[in-house]
Amino acid sequence: MKKLDFSLYVITAENYHPGKTMEEVMREALYGGADIVQLRHKTAKESELLEKARLLRGLTREFGVPFIVNDYPQLAIEADADGVHVGQEDHGLREARELLGPDRIVGVSTHSLDQAMAAEDGGADYIGVGPVYPTGTKPGRPAVTLNYVRQAARHVRIPWVAIGGIHLGNAQEVLDAGATRLCAVSAIVGSEDPAAVCRSLKAMISSSVSGAGEAEIMLNGGRHRTGSMTLQQLVEEKGLTGRRIVAEADGTIVPREEWSGLRLRSGMTVELVHFVGGG
Numbered sequence: 112m113k114k115l116d117f118s119l120y121v122i123t124a125e126n127y128h129p130g131k132t133m134e135e136v137m138r139e140a141l142y143g144g145a146d147i148v149q150l151r152h153k154t155a156k157e158s159e160l161l162e163k164a165r166l167l168r169g170l171t172r173e174f175g176v177p178f179i180v181n182d183y184p185q186l187a188i189e190a191d192a193d194g195v196h197v198g199q200e201d202h203g204l205r206e207a208r209e210l211l212g213p214d215r216i217v218g219v220s221t222h223s224l225d226q227a228m229a230a231e232d233g234g235a236d237y238i239g240v241g242p243v244y245p246t247g248t249k250p251g252r253p254a255v256t257l258n259y260v261r262q263a264a265r266h267v268r269i270p271w272v273a274i275g276g277i278h279l280g281n282a283q284e285v286l287d288a289g290a291t292r293l294c295a296v297s298a299i300v301g302s303e304d305p306a307a308v309c310r311s312l313k314a315m316i317s318s319s320v321s322g323a324g325e326a327e328i329m330l331n332g333g334r335h336r337t338g339s340m341t342l343q344q345l346v347e348e349k350g351l352t353g354r355r356i357v358a359e360a361d362g363t364i365v366p367r368e369e370w371s372g373l374r375l376r377s378g379m380t381v382e383l384v385h386f387v388g389g390g
């Protein structure tokens with residue numbers, strides 16, 4: 112399975128749910144709409160990890176969602192996972208790709224736009240963008256802030272997911288900064304009701320991201336409901352294809368080659384200025 116169509120990424124963290132098993136909690140998250148799952152356990156022995164990976168492999172198959180193993184490409188293969196997630200360690204992406212081949216998913220953590228571009232060029236299937244906020248799940252890792260989320264929204268062309276310190280109270284501002292996929296760990300697996308948190312996050316994502324329905328944007332100073340998913344589609348919708356146009360999104364001019372990668376979302380301000388005549 113290499114199809115990557117997800118909006119809510121959930122990662123295991125057993126320390127956040129003492130008294131409940133990993134299977135129980137992840138099953139609840141899947142009921143709530145988690146649409147990709149990662150096994151992350153920084154201290155387990157490989158034999159223990161493999162057992163957990165096999166369990167999650169079975170569970171994610173029941174729900175038809177991709178299953179990713181953190182850090183261990185070889186173990187991902189042994190557990191028949193859909194892919195692996197690697198960090199910024201030297202050669203991590205290249206080695207993972209060599210081991211997993213073209214058909215499995217390789218995800219990469221990034222903390223800056225330069226790293227994102229390198230991961231894209233290196234053949235990553237998706238990237239993590241974060242930690243957006245400081246988080247106890249990854250202590251000591253500086254927050255990249257919403258600035259990097261905004262940059263990712265403008266420039267990253269492969270699927271990317273915002274991660275780090277995201278919960279129901281701040282998810283909307285991450286979406287408003289341009290994220291269309293969220294990953295939350297403690298907010299979901301540490302909650303009394305993981306399914307309910309997942310449902311709420313999914314609802315926030317789908318009402319914010321055009322494509323799940325319609326987006327309401329400000330277009331040339333007026334409210335405009337649109338089914339267009341990207342700036343390119345909006346230009347087409349307005350019958351401006353092939354015209355000399357300057358497009359601006361949220362106050363910044365967007366080069367033409369980025370129009371098809373720029374996702375529209377509710378609340379966005381768009382200006383489409385077209386030049387009339389030959390001058």
Ligand SMILES: Cc1ncc(COP(=O)(O)OP(=O)(O)O)c(N)n1
Pocket residue numbers: 120122149151153181182196197198199218219220221238239240249272274294
């Ligand atoms: C989806 C996703 N994004 C980022 C990470 C973090 O990976 P990494 O930087 O390698 O840190 P560890 O998780 O290995 O501690 C991730 N696991 N998943």
Ligand SMILES: Cc1ncsc1CCOP(=O)(O)O
Pocket residue numbers: 220241242243245246247248249274275276277294295296297298
């Ligand atoms: C693994 C990882 N990588 C960047 S932030 C993070 C942890 C995210 O966890 P939480 O959602 O609990 O902040």
Ligand SMILES: [Mg+2]
Pocket residue numbers: 181182196197198
């Ligand atoms: Mg790692």
